[in-house]
Amino acid sequence: MKRSVSVDSNRRTVLKSLGTVSTVGLIGLAGCSGNGGGNGDGVETIPGNDYPAVDEWMTETEIGGADDSYEGEILDLREEGDVTIDVGAEGNGDGFAYGPSAVAISAGSEIRWEWTGEGGQHNVQAEPDGQIGESDYEFSSGDSVAGADNEYSHTFDESGVALYHCVPHLSLGMKGSVVVD
Template identity: 75%
Template sequence: MARSRLPDVDRRTVLHSVGALSTAGLIGLAGCAGDDNGDGNGTDTIPGSDYPAVDEWMTETDIGDADDTYEGEIVDLRDDSDVTIDVGAEGNGDGYAYGPSAVAVSTGTEVLWDWTGEGSLHNVEAEPDDQIGESDYEFSSGEPVEGADNEYSYTFDESGIALYHCEPHLSLGMKGSVVVD
């Protein structure tokens, strides 16, 4: 019986190869750690389909355009006592989005909308009659303002859904939603 001859390999070469393969495997898995939705940023999300009114509002085109930053996921911030949403975030044509546009918070959470200074005049309007009639909240930051030194806050004391928009940029899809559990 003929034996195949294997190349001579020393211990150092074997250990170096095994170490390189192990390191490559760990690097490949690093993006998965602590990330339930696979987007690589470690943020948990809830499917928008769990909240049909949110999904409809964010993708609705009969009232304004659809928000192009909404990808069918609600950012789960229910463990945070204070939440900040950027007003004038990148999206819907450059500086015409809320960031993040769809969030879930716990009752008692204060949400702060913080103007970025991008996209000109903005406001935050939750007016159920002017939207799809599904919002459990009604609030307003007032007349549209511009500049990075503007803020508006609202504390969500009861479970429900808040659908909101930017009055001057609703036609561009500048919409947002807060799910309160």
């Protein structure tokens, strides 16, 4: 199919077009500068080494395996009211990760962990004494369960760090971290 296009190449049209292209280009570059990192999805990140307990927990091998889905960055979700984390996300041998595995939230935010149905039975457990002694929170979803129709929620009311894991898959590196600011 041949298409004919009428071209109006006067000076005003050319300048108007260049202005539009420049504006679109500047909007497209917004967020590409500054000190914060990004994950490629437009979500800012915080370097994991800003929170040594998080970095140690996610990469520590003396207590469970290292989480291979953790890339040394914490997703900055402090502007979100509620956050959802997948349980049984891809990672650590397939279906044995939390997704995302490390997040930062604001005090008063709720996190809802939702099972994907992948990787068998899972749970969510924070027990400071049984981890690296650096977690400010203690909580548990209870016994491990399988299936995509399970969820667990916890509201984080105070600033601190929560380190958690899946009991049956700790040795595979199924760990998570929450920074509460």
